[in-house]
Amino acid sequence: MVSRFTLLFIIESFISFGATAKTSNDLQFSGFARLVGGYLSTDEAKYEGYNNSVSFSEKSLAALQADYIINDYFSLSGQLLWHSDETRKSGVEWLYLTYQPNASWQFNLGQIRTPFLKYSDVIDVGFAYPWLNAPQQLYSSYLFSQYKGVNARYLGSFNEVAFSLEAYWGNYSDEIHSSGTAFDVTVDGMYGGVVEISYRGFQFRTATIHANDTDTDLTELDPLIQGLRAAGFPDTADILDIDGGATSYLFGISYDSLNWFASAEWMSVKSDLDILGGIDSFYVTFGYYFDEVLVHATVGSSRQSLNDIENPIPVGIAPQLDALHFAVEEVKTYFPTDDLDSLTLGARWDFRNDLALKAEVSFLKGKEGKTSFFELDVIGSDFDRRATLYQLGLEWVF
Known part of the structure; x- marks a missing residue:
């Protein structure tokens, strides 16, 4: 775990570098940082890495971005990110080449943020949104946060209506964490699109991601899968060998005025995997401005369905079959049900103008017998999946 003093030193170093870096008309430096502390009201589970002791090692980060203008049409952008969370990798967050032939069209090539949710592009920039912890029912690590590929965007307007059309294609390979379980995921040929329409204070957004060729490497299950095939149960082995596809859909609407704002997003994930039935999630948030102070309330919900794993292995015939049977039963509790x-x-x-102080409290109510985004020491524990998360943080942009 990273100490708060180490966090402060690294963040201060980023800020100092950003403030003193040489810039020109062709090369510009910018950056952001956040220092976030949290405390969870239970000792029976973790949530987003937090437990019942104050910690600054889950959401704190610092980043430095460089933008270089090559000529009137081409530019190069890169971002280095340092993250305190052990489940996230620090390093190059994005690096891409931009071709912009005119004010309407823009094309990107390289390692790019996946433009799915409203705040997907800026989820690390806490200064850009109201929360300290964006609603996990949507902004969790289920989604593929970035990809290596191409992106095309068109901007247009008609009278008071502004709109953007975006399409992308690429590959994804990274580790996804959910409820204490890590999955190595590779997606070949991921593609999707975004349509966004703005009218006065309203914004409408719809988006989709298609990941038809997904390979999930669960090394912990490899011995069981091999044992099932060797024992003559290939169908059960195929269910646990999670390779297939999934499609995600999003619809969002928001309104922002000088005094208040409201926003909502709804997401649905459909899958052809044998074990994953689907995910439906949403949040609704409302905020009111008192000069420089914003107060807000957010309601979020997620429902995830898993298809039942039929266990055809008989018991009482041979010790080896008994071991396989009970191993399959144990695996049923392995997959997150959030x-x-x-x-x-x-x-x-x-x-x-460049600093914001945030405080929030989240009341969490999961479903007994399911993971509910909690990391449980013992799946079958008596923990009722209810807890309160307290957070305090400072956001910078520079």
Whole structure:
């Protein structure tokens, strides 16, 4: 675990570098940082890495971005990110070449953020949104946060209506963490699109991701899968060998005025995997401005369905078959089942143009017998899947 003093030193180093870096008309440096502490009200589980001791090692980060203008049409952008969370890799977050022939068209090539949810592009920039912890029912690590490929975007307007059309294609390879379980996931030929329409204070957004060729490497299950095939149960082995595809759909709407804002997003994930039935999640948030202070409330919900794994292995015939049978039964509790309802109350104070102080409390209500985004030491424990998360943080942009 990273100490808070180490965090402060690294973040301060990023800020100092960003402030003193040489810039020109062709090369510009910018960056952001956040220092976030949290405490979970239970000692029976973890949530987003938090437990019942104060910690700054889950959401704190710092990043430095460089943008270089090559000529009137081409530019190069890169971002280095340092993250305190052990489940996320630090290093190059994105690096891509941009070709912009005119004010309407833009094409990107390289390692790019996946433009799915409203805040997907800026999810690490806490200064860009009201929360300290975006609703996990949607903004969890289920989605493929970035990809290596190409992106095309068109911007247009008609009277008071502005719109953007975006399409992308690429490959993804990374480790996904959910409820304490790590999955190595590779996606070949991921593609999708985004349509966004703005009218006065309203914004409408719809998006999709198609990942038809997904390979999930669960090394912990390899011995069991091999044993099932050797014992003559290939169908059960195929169910546990998670290779297939999934499609995600999103619809969002928001309104922002000088005094208040409201926003909502709904996401549905459909899968052809034998074990994963689907995921349906949404959140609704409302905020009101008191000069430099924003107060907000957010309701979130997620329902995930798993297809039942039929266990055809008989018991009482041979010890080896008994071992396989009970291993399959244990695996049924291995996969995350993230049903969770939450209520988050928070406040944000922009005491400077580049600094914001945030505080929030989240009341979490999961479903007994399911993981509900919690990391459980013992799956069959008596933990009722209810807890309260307290957070306090400082956001910078520079």
